[in-house]
Amino acid sequence: MTDVAQLRSRTDPFRAAVTGAIRRFAVKLTVKALWQLAGHTIDGVQELVRAEVFGGIGIAARPPAAGKPEAIVVMVADAENPVVIAVRDEKTRAAVAGSLAEDETACFNSLAILHFKSDGTIEARPVSGGPPVALALKSDVTAVKTTFDTHTHPGVTAGAAVTGAPAVPMPAPVGTTTFKAR
Numbered sequence: 001m002t003d004v005a006q007l008r009s010r011t012d013p014f015r016a017a018v019t020g021a022i023r024r025f026a027v028k029l030t031v032k033a034l035w036q037l038a039g040h041t042i043d044g045v046q047e048l049v050r051a052e053v054f055g056g057i058g059i060a061a062r063p064p065a066a067g068k069p070e071a072i073v074v075m076v077a078d079a080e081n082p083v084v085i086a087v088r089d090e091k092t093r094a095a096v097a098g099s100l101a102e103d104e105t106a107c108f109n110s111l112a113i114l115h116f117k118s119d120g121t122i123e124a125r126p127v128s129g130g131p132p133v134a135l136a137l138k139s140d141v142t143a144v145k146t147t148f149d150t151h152t153h154p155g156v157t158a159g160a161a162v163t164g165a166p167a168v169p170m171p172a173p174v175g176t177t178t179f180k181a182r
Contacts, residue, residue, distance in 0.1 A: 021077075025049070027069035027087065030062045034081060037071055049073070051082040063089045064110045096127050134175035143171040 025037035028048070039047035051073050055061070063069035067089035073082045096113055097106040103118040108127065115123045125132040 021075045023073050023075070025051075025071050025073050027063055027071050030069075035071070035084060037073060037082075037084075049082055051084045053084045053087070055084075061087070061109075063087065064092060067091045067110070137174055137176055140171075140174055147171060 023039065025039050027035055028038045029036035034050040034052055037049050037051050039049065041047070051071065053071075068091045069087060069089040071084040072086040074085050075082045092108070092110050096108045096110070100106055100115075101118050105116040107114040111127055112133075113125060113127055115125070117123060123132045124135055
């Protein structure tokens, strides 16, 4: 049974404000810098708020329209808009990264996945389950650069236009479907 002190603690206005300061919302619209979020529906009216996305440095993402994205929002006391501090789309995550093994990480959207595997390899592949995509190796890029750097046309001044010159074959890339971390 709840005593008076416990009831007073649960209904304290400060405690209620703090408890409501961090909430989960459904993401409705992500076209602009401020996302539109949908909260509770009370008496047939759905709460809609605009929130700034406070993401990590070097990472930007927008959820797919077909997903069910959610956001964790912090209501900062004196801010004009609440702030999104975490987002997820469980529907896409379950479909794409649901089979991750222990000590694995994935960066993904609804079409492609970059999979950092527990054996130290990195794999890029389509979400549809197709084979890994061949990625250029540093040696491939170096071979192309070397071809450009060393290619000359006898009797032609550097920087001059070359017409009617025979085609010079480019080196065929080796490529790899898996990178090995060091």
